[in-house]
Amino acid sequence: MTGTRERWAAYAERIATVSPSYAAWARSVDDDLVALLDAVPEQQRQPELVFAVARRLGADPVDPGSLRALGREARPALVTALTTATVQANDPRRLGPVVPVLQALAAAGAQVGDPRPLGLVDAGAAAGLCSVPDRVTLDHRGPDGVVRVHTAVAEPSVHLTVEASGTVPEPTTTPIRIGARVALDPEPIDLAEPGAFDRLVEAVPPEATDRTALMREAARATLAVPPVRIRGVLPGDLDRALDALPDGVRPVVLTTGTLVYVPGPDRQRVVDRLAERGVHWVALERTGILRGVAATLPDDVDATDPDAFATVSLDGVALAVCDPFGVRVRWFRRPGA
Template sequence: MTGTHERYAAYAERIAPVSPSYAAWARSVDGDLVALLDAVPEQQRQPELVFAVARRLGADPSDPGSLRALGREARPAFTAALATATVQANDPRRLGPVVPVFAALAAADERPLGLVDAGAAAGLCSIPDRVTLDHRTPDGVVRVHAAVAEPSVHLTVETSGTAPAPTTTPIRIGARVALDPNPIDLAEPGAFDRLVEAVPPEATDRTALMREAARATLAVPPVRIRGTLPGDLDRALDALPDGVRPVVLTTGTLVYVPGADRQRVVDRLRERGVHWVALERTGILRGVAETLPADVDPADPDAFATVSLDGVALAVCDPFGVRVRWFRRPGA
């Protein structure tokens, strides 16, 4: 079995409980589709991106054979679209594990935060201040952060380990910048439909949450900058006004950045002296991985992603950010 086969087999197992149709598509990947996928850059082979492009080109997720059919019948168009696609799920549930980190940063600085959401898509993760977050613990539900204003989103995260304490300090954001190769303006007709292309068709609750997050984002829209990491990071940071504390957020972004450039992103963040809040695939950042406890298994679905601050791992979580194991408190 090739690396691409293995990736899609693992994805099928992970996604099956929430999307049988996407699991069937992932299991349908055969030798011909592997050859097609291996012809595009490695970071363009992510299942969510591939499936979003397939749907855009007319493949029907309810038909398990439609992905293979697209690969046979529209191979040049499929390959060309994959080579340049920048589809992101932009799942606001990813805010659940990072809101406590933003709360700790807000409590430690009198200045409002200046947020650069790198890989922002439509900016649905640019609103940590507009999240009311509850932690579900063995002892009950604890409110960790209350949204500063409406419209907002409500997230509940199952937590274990050394969970952050509730905060009475609201997250204040003085400026927002959304950096993305193809930023989505939610005010444009059809923008939300484009955004949910990457969402499995069965995930109606996720689409509803994204719609709530879209309303909150439209209330405080970010400045959109078309660009990529690491080349346009400085331009995004320089767009922040004086008087804010710069914080760069990456949520599932760096997996799309070629390996050599990932370290360049990390190095430039350190050179600029800005905070970096990340929720990225466990193991793709060597420096962050070196700060994980020895008992963290990257193959564990509940350790799929790592929450980190300034390159130091704080927690691990499932792919959707709804189950979080904390082992360091942010700011401690």
């Protein structure tokens, strides 16, 4: 099993070109900090989660030594905060790979004469920035140029461009229609509250000003169609979230970088309960953490490849792999095919 130091070294290499400050923080981990991290649940040791908590406690990412200093000087507070932390950056770029999947579900309903809109449960929603796939205008950039895949149904909206390769989904004119949105999270963020957006971007590297700007656009779109917020966790509160959807919608559960924060044995319980409920499940999760999904990957997918960091799947079947941010996607199955 890969240890904490090795995982953080791999993260530093992956993030270096995006955020030198976060890469330096990750490389600053010493034996004392490793021991501290090993004292918290494994799913709570994700670097950006740790960095968000550290920044909240006063560590400055511009100072590479400030993370070690925090570990020495505020060890009990850091351990306590990490044990209960639920910070997610909720990056709306992750919608890029899942919009075609949700669009395929919408088109499939139209083809069989089912007029119901989708009822979306965004599990691990944070502030719900990924609860607005219908408000995404998506372009695919490939060898033959740029192709418009989906047009936002209303404003305010978010414009995303994805580098798409492989068996790329065919563009359709079917819009994603969402009749209800439920945001399930241990600590859901209400963007209408003062300071909520600042809390949301705690995990974003300080250099990533474009990412923060995109999140601000997504926040405006989310405020226009706010989800019903439910405080809860997977798998225990999945049924409660699904039951909060009204009649007259087609239930779909969306997880985007959520299950890495769910303890290992509970991940399969989530998958099993989704199957028992008979609802669609669209996922963008780290490659390899779900055994059933991993078994449907092509043999040539290497989970250590940065461009195969995450797997896009529908109902447990892998459709594509992508980089951590969802901006480079290699498709090998068309959703709905």
